[in-house]
Every structure is written in structure tokens, then in C-alpha cells.
Amino acid sequence: QVRLVESGGGLVQPGGSLRLSCVASGSIFRINAMGWYRQAPGKQRELVADINRIGRTNYADSMKGRFTISRDNSKTTVYLQMNSLKAEDTAVYYCNAAADGGPSDGYWGQGTQVTVSS
Numbered sequence: 001q002v003r004l005v006e007s008g009g010g011l012v013q014p015g016g017s018l019r020l021s022c023v024a025s026g027s028i029f030r031i032n033a034m035g036w037y038r039q040a041p042g043k044q045r046e047l048v049a050d051i052n053r054i055g056r057t058n059y060a061d062s063m064k065g066r067f068t069i070s071r072d073n074s075k076t077t078v079y080l081q082m083n084s085l086k087a088e089d090t091a092v093y094y095c096n097a098a099a100d101g102g103p104s105d106g107y108w109g110q111g112t113q114v115t116v117s118s
Contacts (some may be wrong), residue, residue: 002107004028004095008110012085014027016116020080022095022109030099034078038070038114045094051078057077 008020024031035050035058049059049069057069076110078095095109 001026002031002097002099002102004097004107006093006095006107006109007111009093009114011115011117012089013118014085014116016085017081017083018085018114020082020093020095020112020114022078022080024076024078024097027099028076030101031075031097032100033098034071035096035098036078036080036093037096038089038093039111040088040091043091048093049080050096082114085114087116090114090116 003025004022004040006020006022008018010018012018033050033052036048037045038048043107047060048063049057049067051057051069059067066084071078092111092113094111096106099108
């Protein structure tokens with residue numbers, strides 16, 4: 001089992017920045033990749049960015065250049081730095097971990113709300 005706890009969401013003005021954090025606990029040695037997804041009202045959940053065991057990153061096209069995924073040296077915490085935020089970035093952001101022996105869609109955190117509004 002892997003437990004994920006997100007933090008860092010909130011209300012920010014357009015053009016502002018936020019940094020999300022996701023702390024993993026439990027069977028962290030089984031984790032192959034961690035990432036961030038988001039779901040806006042009335043829309044499907046979509047990939048924002050992920051980072052694999054060797055540090056390779058992957059971004060959705062609309063987030064490239066504005067969002068940066070990173071992790072700490074212990075590989076138990078993943079961050080999402082979000083810059084130049086737009087109203088359309090408003091969503092619930094979920095942390096995900098793909099792990100050996102885990103669910104096919106990975107483990108999920110509870111989500112953190114990001115609202116971009118003036």
C-alpha cells in the first residue's frame with residue numbers, strides 16, 4: 001500500500017504561482033513513477049506531469065513551460081511548481097503513484113483544489 005497526501009492548493013490570481021507537494025508513505029520502494037493529474041468541473045481527469053524512477057519527466061503539452069515537476073532526494077515527495085497560472089488551470093489536482101503490485105491506475109491522493117481567479 002502507498003499513501004499519498006497532497007498540499008499546497010489554494011486561490012491565486014491569474015499570472016500567479018503555486019507549488020503543490022505530495023508526500024508518499026508506505027511501500028514507497030514499490031513506486032515506479034509519481035505524477036500529477038487534474039480534474040476540472042465537468043471534465044475528465046487529465047495528466048499534468050509525471051516523473052519516473054530515474055527522474056525522467058513527462059508533461060502534457062498545455063503545461064510545458066509553465067509547470068515543473070520535481071522530487072526530493074528521498075524520492076518520497078513530489079512537487080509541482082505552477083507558474084503563469086490561468087483561469088483554465090482551475091481544478092482539483094491529484095497526486096498519483098504507479099507501483100509494482102498496486103492498482104492498475106495507481107494509488108491516488110485525496111486531491112487539492114487550485115482556483116485561479118481575480
